[in-house]
Amino acid sequence: MARCYEQSGQDEKAFRAYQKLIEQYPKLTNYNEVVQRQFVIANRFLGGEWFKLWDTVPFFPSMERPSSFMSK
Numbered sequence: 001m002a003r004c005y006e007q008s009g010q011d012e013k014a015f016r017a018y019q020k021l022i023e024q025y026p027k028l029t030n031y032n033e034v035v036q037r038q039f040v041i042a043n044r045f046l047g048g049e050w051f052k053l054w055d056t057v058p059f060f061p062s063m064e065r066p067s068s069f070m071s072k
Contacts, residue, residue, distance in 0.1 A: 001017050002014045002015075002018045002034075002037070003037075005017055006037065006041070011041045011044065014037070014041060015038055015041045015042070018034050018037055018038045019038065021034055022034055
């Protein structure tokens with residue numbers, strides 16, 4: 001599901017889906033790949049990429065956004 005979200009540009013949902021996967025299956029065989037995907041998403045936001053408000057309206061980039069990903 002996370003890959004689908006990521007491919008459709010819904011990075012926040014993708015990040016959360018990856019996190020849920022890690023939490024539910026901590027011994028996942030591709031654990032490192034999942035963490036790497038989260039890292040790529042977080043770096044996009046740290047780099048100033050705009051996120052979409054309600055998944056449709058582009059909204060200003062936020063340096064606080066990645067930390068909110070990590071806390072949820």
